[in-house]
Amino acid sequence: MKVLVADDHELVRDMLAAFLEREGDFDLTTCSDYGSAAEAIRGQGPFDLVLLDYQMPGMRGLDSLAEAMSLNAPLPVALMSGTADKRIAECALKAGAAGFVPKSMPARSLVHAVRFMLAGEQYAPIAFMTAPEVEDAAHPLAQKLSPRELEVLEGLCNGQANKEIARDLGLAEVTVKLHVRTLGRKLGARNRTHAAMIAKEAGMF
Known part of the structure; x- marks a missing residue:
């Protein structure tokens, strides 16, 4: 099976090639940038599977x-990424x-994923796709508050008693x-309405 792996990190390319070639039935082509990958598809494709690094x-x-x-049609193309x-x-x-x-x-999971996609299935690891969103704690106001205080503040922003x-x-x-009293003090708010206004103006909710 012809597989194209395009990634600018040599270590990643070599690792993928080593694991797939160990399987014995893969013909690997590797590239370090998208332009080279596109040329490879035009000149040697279509490939049974193309793996493209997102960045x-x-x-x-x-x-x-x-x-x-479009270049590799009707055969599959997948994304891979570390970020x-x-x-x-x-x-x-x-x-x-x-x-x-x-x-x-x-x-081993990578090899399984490649075979899954080669079989015509769409692959994405369940654990990755169902993981909860990481809260954005970069906002300076959010950093002042505990997780529970943020939940209470969200209620205030929603107009809840x-x-x-x-x-x-x-x-x-x-x-x-x-919690309302504490978060009001941390935000420098005069009252609960003022606390909600500060949060909304800051784009926290």
């Missing part, structure tokens, strides 16, 4: 993915990519009152 030189994200899919999040993966799959392969995958926030979070109403 290698010349790669224009999903636009290059679409171009590669792209599941939103990119979802967009790639929706656009028709054969799969999304995180570079953090164990070697203390009793409603307490019910939603499974807390006593008096506990919510204490």
Whole structure:
């Protein structure tokens, strides 16, 4: 089976080639940038599977993915990445990519993923696709507050009363009152309405 692996990291290319060639039935072609990958597809393709690194030189994200899919049609093209999040993966799959392969995958899982895509299936690791979104704690206001205070503040921004926030979070109403007082002090807010205004103006919610 002819497989093209395009990645600008030599170590990644060599590792993938080593694991796949060990299987005995793969004919590997490797490239270090998107331009070379496109030329390889035009000159040697279509490949049974093309694996493209999402952030290698010349790669224009999903636009290059679409171009590669057109060049290699009707055979599959997949993305791999060590940095792209599941939103990119979802967009790639929706656009028709054969799969999304995180570079953090164990070697055996990688070989399984390649075979899965070669069989005509669409692949994405369940654990990666269902992982909760990482909270953006970069905002200086968010960094001042505890996770629970952020939940209470979100309730304030939604116009909820203390009793409603307490019910939603499974807390006593008096506990919510204490959180409101504390987050108000941390935000420099005059009252709960002012706290919600500060949060909204800062784009926290």
